[in-house]
Amino acid sequence: MTSFSSFYTNERIGPEPWRAALDESDPICYAEKTKTDGKKEFPMQIDGNELAIQQNELDRQGFKEEALKIKREFLKQVREAGDHCPCKEACPHHGNCFECVTVHRGHRDHLPLCMWDMVNERIAALSHMTEGSLRAYEDRKAAEAASACGGCEGCAGCKE
DSSP: OOOHHHHHOSSOOTTOTTHHHHHHHOOSOOOOOBOTTSOBOOOOOOTTOHHHHHHHHHHHTTOHHHHHHHHHHHHHHHHHHOOOOOOOSOOTTTTOHHHHHHHHHHHOSSOOGGGHHHHHHHHHHHHHTTTTOHHHHHHHHHHHHHHHSOOOTTOSSOOO
């Protein structure tokens, strides 16, 4: 499994391998880019990015140097593209992936918004193994819980 720090670099840099990523590619917040003609640019596609996919394939095939070059180019393009954070909340970590992911890993309550699609894709694929019956399973379990419940006023279901 790839560690968070190796997402940014395959090289260990001092006692803090993430430091290079933080210093080189992860400013606190990106400014929205505007073309010289005053029109705003669309953000770069990060999810499913062809460079990132190519880098991952090369890395898996053992072409580490080529993969590292492509990874660096991908990260350079992300930096130059401007604000890439899909979260619309007023958050002090907006645009700072390192801080955002670290906080979410710390509290372990939920994932950052930028990872939802990727996780949902995999959950959907797993659900297809049972012919997409996950929703029916959840509905059946909810109905079973509701039928076992006495239906007290204000009750969200029995917690006997």
